[in-house]
Amino acid sequence: MAEAFTWTTRVRYAECDMQGHVFNAHYLTWADTAHTEMMRAAVGPHPELVASGVDFVVAEARVRYRAAAGYDDEIAFDVAVAAVGETSMTTAMTVRRGADTIAEIEVRHVCVDAETFRKRPWPDHVRAGVARFAAA
Amino acid sequence: MAEAFTWTTRVRYAECDMQGHVFNAHYLTWADTAHTEMMRAAVGPHPELVASGVDFVVAEARVRYRAAAGYDDEIAFDVAVAAVGETSMTTAMTVRRGADTIAEIEVRHVCVDAETFRKRPWPDHVRAGVARFAAA
Amino acid sequence: MAEAFTWTTRVRYAECDMQGHVFNAHYLTWADTAHTEMMRAAVGPHPELVASGVDFVVAEARVRYRAAAGYDDEIAFDVAVAAVGETSMTTAMTVRRGADTIAEIEVRHVCVDAETFRKRPWPDHVRAGVARFAAA
Amino acid sequence: MAEAFTWTTRVRYAECDMQGHVFNAHYLTWADTAHTEMMRAAVGPHPELVASGVDFVVAEARVRYRAAAGYDDEIAFDVAVAAVGETSMTTAMTVRRGADTIAEIEVRHVCVDAETFRKRPWPDHVRAGVARFAAA
Numbered sequence: 412m413a414e415a416f417t418w419t420t421r422v423r424y425a426e427c428d429m430q431g432h433v434f435n436a437h438y439l440t441w442a443d444t445a446h447t448e449m450m451r452a453a454v455g456p457h458p459e460l461v462a463s464g465v466d467f468v469v470a471e472a473r474v475r476y477r478a479a480a481g482y483d484d485e486i487a488f489d490v491a492v493a494a495v496g497e498t499s500m501t502t503a504m505t506v507r508r509g510a511d512t513i514a515e516i517e518v519r520h521v522c523v524d525a526e527t528f529r530k531r532p533w534p535d536h537v538r539a540g541v542a543r544f545a546a547a
Numbered sequence: 548m549a550e551a552f553t554w555t556t557r558v559r560y561a562e563c564d565m566q567g568h569v570f571n572a573h574y575l576t577w578a579d580t581a582h583t584e585m586m587r588a589a590v591g592p593h594p595e596l597v598a599s600g601v602d603f604v605v606a607e608a609r610v611r612y613r614a615a616a617g618y619d620d621e622i623a624f625d626v627a628v629a630a631v632g633e634t635s636m637t638t639a640m641t642v643r644r645g646a647d648t649i650a651e652i653e654v655r656h657v658c659v660d661a662e663t664f665r666k667r668p669w670p671d672h673v674r675a676g677v678a679r680f681a682a683a
Numbered sequence: 684m685a686e687a688f689t690w691t692t693r694v695r696y697a698e699c700d701m702q703g704h705v706f707n708a709h710y711l712t713w714a715d716t717a718h719t720e721m722m723r724a725a726v727g728p729h730p731e732l733v734a735s736g737v738d739f740v741v742a743e744a745r746v747r748y749r750a751a752a753g754y755d756d757e758i759a760f761d762v763a764v765a766a767v768g769e770t771s772m773t774t775a776m777t778v779r780r781g782a783d784t785i786a787e788i789e790v791r792h793v794c795v796d797a798e799t800f801r802k803r804p805w806p807d808h809v810r811a812g813v814a815r816f817a818a819a
Numbered sequence: 820m821a822e823a824f825t826w827t828t829r830v831r832y833a834e835c836d837m838q839g840h841v842f843n844a845h846y847l848t849w850a851d852t853a854h855t856e857m858m859r860a861a862v863g864p865h866p867e868l869v870a871s872g873v874d875f876v877v878a879e880a881r882v883r884y885r886a887a888a889g890y891d892d893e894i895a896f897d898v899a900v901a902a903v904g905e906t907s908m909t910t911a912m913t914v915r916r917g918a919d920t921i922a923e924i925e926v927r928h929v930c931v932d933a934e935t936f937r938k939r940p941w942p943d944h945v946r947a948g949v950a951r952f953a954a955a
């Protein structure tokens with residue numbers, strides 16, 4: 412039975428634009444850190460994975476912006492691993508402020524060799540680790 | 548008959564990550580500027596639109612990463628207006644380095660009142676202006 | 684007798700450049716957040732200050748880079764209020780990874796009216812609040 | 820007799836904060852690109868320098884903010900090489916909007932081995948190249 416993984420952040424001044432809201436691109440920067448922290452909990456620190464010769468790249472990202480986030484808001488990312496293929500992994504994130512959904516994000520990563528950046532299968536320990544946060 | 552709009556940029560050092568490639572979120576920051584410049588050519592400067600009481604927000608963004616862009620690369624965004632609804636506008640961008648496609652981006656904007664941020668129809672002059680760059 | 688204020692962050696992937704180190708400009712973005720959090724502890728949340736008609740701008744910033752910070756490092760900012768004038772405030776920060784100094788930063792802010800951005804004296808409660816973190 | 824080197828940029832929406840002005844840290848990101856372009860004109864593209872085993876890091880940066888820059892403003896950086904030592908180089912930049920000075924920036928770089936990041940003397944061709952843009 413899958414657990415939830417949640418990463419939280421507080422909106423920084425530098426992340427807000429002239430409309431007083433978080434600039435749209437920063438959601439992907441946050442998503443990157445949310446994914447890193449989920450992977451840390453599931454598999455271990457990213458630098459250790461890279462040192463073992465395995466890395467990943469982003470192949471596709473999609474953000475649906477539901478409501479604006481403002482300066483100093485506390486934001487939570489609920490992160491679930493939606494699908495794991497031979498070489499790809501899709502992570503689904505619900506971004507919320509309290510109970511209000513701010514955005515929905517999907518990011519598809521592809522496993523690569525850390526030196527050549529060629530596509531390769533996910534190692535078994537990665538596959539096993541992320542099962543803990545599989546989407547319900 | 549539709550024209551092409553192209554915005555170009557050169558990859559900055561600060562935009563590249565430890566893999567030596569452009570970090571994924573920066574594509575949306577670029578897309579924002581590419582959209583701003585397309586709108587400048589089609590409608591006029593964004594600050595003038597805002598001064599007239601009209602603004603827009605990003606409702607959805609999608610990036611498909613096809614190939615890595617590297618430091619100092621010259622990158623072109625071919626920008627086309629794919630669909631204009633009552634309140635929404637979808638812009639399709641092909642990101643390329645010379646003839647090589649680096650990424651495909653779709654961004655859907657929604658027209659809002661510049662004060663209240665409530666959804667409102669696109670003004671006629673915006674609708675007329677962007678027709679010039681309608682997708683074929 | 685002055686207390687220490689410390690803000691911590693972990694180096695994000697997006698903050699590292701091709702040399703594998705934190706890109707130099709990000710130290711000022713961090714310094715902004717470190718200052719915001721010091722002010723929160725000393726005076727209260729920044730949005731409340733702005734709502735009361737008071738804001739501040741950066742007049743000068745100086746960074747001395749002593750050692751490189753790397754991906755996933757845990758970084759601490761020791762923040763002290765070095766000087767408070769009629770309208771200006773200088774904050775001194777030591778950036779460290781454990782006991783190792785990474786950088787030294789000084790930022791001078793100037794108090795302004797939140798509407799007009801004209802220089803104005805610091806309110807008494809700000810002056811009193813930050814005394815808590817005055818440099819030794 | 821020294822020439823002037825000027826790099827220009829237009830303020831992007833994402834670079835402006837809730838005060839409607841360019842966020843302070845972005846001046847160092849711009850300064851990095853202004854320096855890169857001055858070096859391109861003086862010495863050649865940065866990737867070629869790195870390929871030859873030579874790189875540089877920022878040792879110190881200082882910004883004096885004189886006036887606010889706003890969205891869509893066209894900004895010019897006048898770049899001069901103020902001092903070249905055995906291993907260090909100080910670049911002075913005046914940031915202006917038309918004739919108005921927006922900021923003054925000094926950045927001190929140190930030449931390093933591109934592999935080990937150990938300090939090393941500037942190669943002669945770098946020293947000779949930047950003489951063209953020496954401060955008056």
